[in-house]
Amino acid sequence: ASIEAELRHALARNELSLVYQPKLDLRSGAVTGVEALLRWQHPTLGAVSPARFIGVAEETGMIVAIGRWVLRMACTQAVAWQQAGLPPLRVAVNLSARQFRDQALLEEVRAALHDSGLAAQYLELELTESLMMHNVDEAVAAIENLKQLGIALSIDDFGTGYSSLAYLKQFPVDYLKIDQSFTRDMLDEPRVAAIVRSVIALGHSLGFKVIAEGVETASQLDYLRGNDCDEIQGYYFSRPLTPDAFADLLRSS
Ligand code: G
Ligand code: G
Ligand code: MN
Ligand code: NA
Secondary structure (H helix, E strand, C coil), X not given: CCHHHHHHHHXXXXXXXXXXXXXXXXXXXXXXXXXXXXXXXXXXXXXECHHHHHHHHHHHCXXXXXXXXXXXHHHHHHHHHHHCCCCXXXXXXXXXXXXXXXXXXXXXXXXXXXXXXXXXXXXXXXXXXXXXXXXXXXXXXXXXXXXXXXXXXEEEEECCCCCXXXXXXXXXXXXXXXXXXXXXXXXXXXXXXXXXXXXHHHHHHCCCEEEECCCCCHHHHHHHHHXXXXXXXXXXXXXXXXXXXXXXXXXXX
């Protein structure tokens, strides 16, 4: 069976789930939030990586229904953690280009917040540069509308896409996420380290907070802290976790 045919049934058959990777504040050491990451467990194909199926979902348009489910599930989970006594945290959801261009997105975000009861400040949407550069004027308008809901926004995989510095200042986002390829190479390659330091400085001078992704070692964490990065995410602190495992981690830390 093709991935496409199987994906059509994945939602109805309850094969999709979300795992959550913590983000850590480098000054306080506190967990500030989580990124929701989609997982697909198929009965015979086994675990299918999002790298294999997000593209298919995007091309066929299935990403709109899947993305709506992700958004609602992530908001519902954030409320469930609060009700279980955890401190309120931001939950970040990845948006694909197709979802971002969908006229219904704004209403769907509003409905997901309303129906779950999650306060807007605890939802974050992660957008990629390429998604925003497709049509800059439309993107700026869409981002401004989302911002007005009171949610947080971040630019994901920063430095790997096609964004122009001329436009960056127009996007009213809260966070830049330094792509994990930079984090991976920065301690081996001085020029990559220079890029990381420059992105942190650029982000701060434009009023953004900066998160580094893919942090796997203590030396990477130290370097980022020494260069005033705000938050980190990566296997060094935690892999993406099930909701229960994340609650356990927070209670024990
Ligand atoms: O979790 P993992 O590293 O396997 O994710 C691989 C890719 O899939 C990443 O680029 C990530 O942003 C993307 N991804 C994971 N979950 C979602 C989701 O819910 N929606 C979208 N659009 N992309 C996702
Ligand atoms: O494109 P996006 O940044 O949303 O993708 C996040 C992806 O990175 C997820 O698939 C997640 O599983 C993966 N990831 C998270 N932390 C690490 C890490 O420390 N190292 C590596 N190699 N991948 C990571
Ligand atoms: Mn992301
Ligand atoms: Na990324």
